[in-house]
Amino acid sequence: MMRFKGKSIIVTGAGSGIGRAAAWLFASEGGRVICADINDGADRIAEEIGDRATAIRMDAGCEEDVVRAVDLAVATHGGLDIMFANAGISGGMANIFDTDVALITDVLRVNLIGPFLAIKHAAPRIAERGGGAIVLTASVAGIRSGAGSPAYSASKAGVINLAAVAAQQLSGSNVRVNAICPGLTETGMTKPTFDYAREAGKVDRIGRLNPLRRGAQPEELAKVAAFLASDDASYVNGQAIAVDGGLSSSHPVTKQEYGKTAV
Template sequence: MAGRLEGKIALITGGVSGIGLGTVELFVAEGACVVAADLQDEKGAMLEKRFPDRVRYAHCDVTVEADIARAVQLAVDSFGGLDILFNNAGHGGAPGNVSEIDAAGWDHTFALLVRGPALGMKHALPHMVKRGGGSVINTASIAGLQAGFGPLAYSTAKCAVIHMSKCAAAELSPLKIRVNAICPGLIATSIFGASMGLPREVADQMAARMEEIAPKIQPIPKAGMPEDIARAALYLACDDSLFVTGTHIVVDGGLTIGGRGSWDPGAANPILDALGITPEQAEQMRLAMAAQQQGS
């Protein structure tokens, strides 16, 4: 049976670790040829050795437009075109709150997380047009949807990615190019530790710690893994989503559903707590209301 991406050519930025690596592996398994663009040359070389006929590595800093252009051209030169662009490269952005904004850090965060994907679309566009259309997938975040899930610069940039995806989808729809975003929740990768300035080895250990913590703080009691995001990217990349554009898919184990009281029956309800109503009193009130409704 042919894979869902048989004959397709993809470029994935941040493609040699974490979510990017998981997506490269899944896309190859589904029949795609992939250019993995990243800054980790040793891992890139290893990835090429694993998939010598299906993967090419491009050294690419997505804050540098020339690097993006070269990565796109590598896909064209190596495999004949470009059908799928997954703008996934990123990190946690500049730390700090409003009173601590650093202009250079803010600008670099936006250059990486917003301008990079924008320029990726720019350079992919003519090649997708030649192929009769394509799919662009941008990695956003639940931090772009709600406060409290990331630093100010990162959260604001990810919100911009969501809206940029919508605007680009409107513009590119006549060209049969779909544009969507994915909003990951807590995924067990090194991005959290790396955003704190920790060495790569320590950041990787923090990713393992995330596997322990995440199941305890969200409705679906498992850690989010790179393959969870890769599966969402596969859906948006393949023909299963031909009628989907200009939207974002939240992949977060239900973390943004609501407060713990909305999904954990053992958790206190903050509204009842504020009113001074105990769980026992709340249950008595519920039973009384049920009895009243039955009697009416």
């Protein structure tokens, strides 16, 4: 497939995890990708991809940096078709009473203001090209409690709502806005959890609360983001798609093994 042939694309958080996998996927299907990250991961992934990628160091929560990334896409590729606002930080696992204002402010700045800025500055450029797509990375932590810290969960709930609001406010522009809601995925953010499980011989416990009984790999999330960014999803707009092995499909219940009768 060459779903992104000739398309100008920005991926934030492209240096690792879901962003890295998405940058590779977009480029492999013909896209020209601006690989944006706050560290040298952007340079590494762009070098690996080759002439279809350009690196830029940027802070996703800084308006000036977001404008620079959009301007680079326009200058390098003649415009912008797709924005994947994927960059995010975890903010640790502190509870409400141990979370200070500085921490939650920083998490909201990157995780929620970042996607807001991406929409604000990318959408007009995408509309100029006749339309396209914006994909935001939210989380199952934004759907309901139990999957992240208060700061992280609140930020991702905001992203889910932002996708819906932006879709409405972009009515008539042919710019679609959707979000993906990853479950437990092996990224730089979750690497310590996966590494510990392997070292302790407890890999079978990773993702045990979802029906697929496993965690996800970044490529699995990148494929869903690419679907939403492509014309295959031309009538999908304002949605938050859970990609979590079924974790968010149920309220807590007694687990039943396939082929066995619950007692």
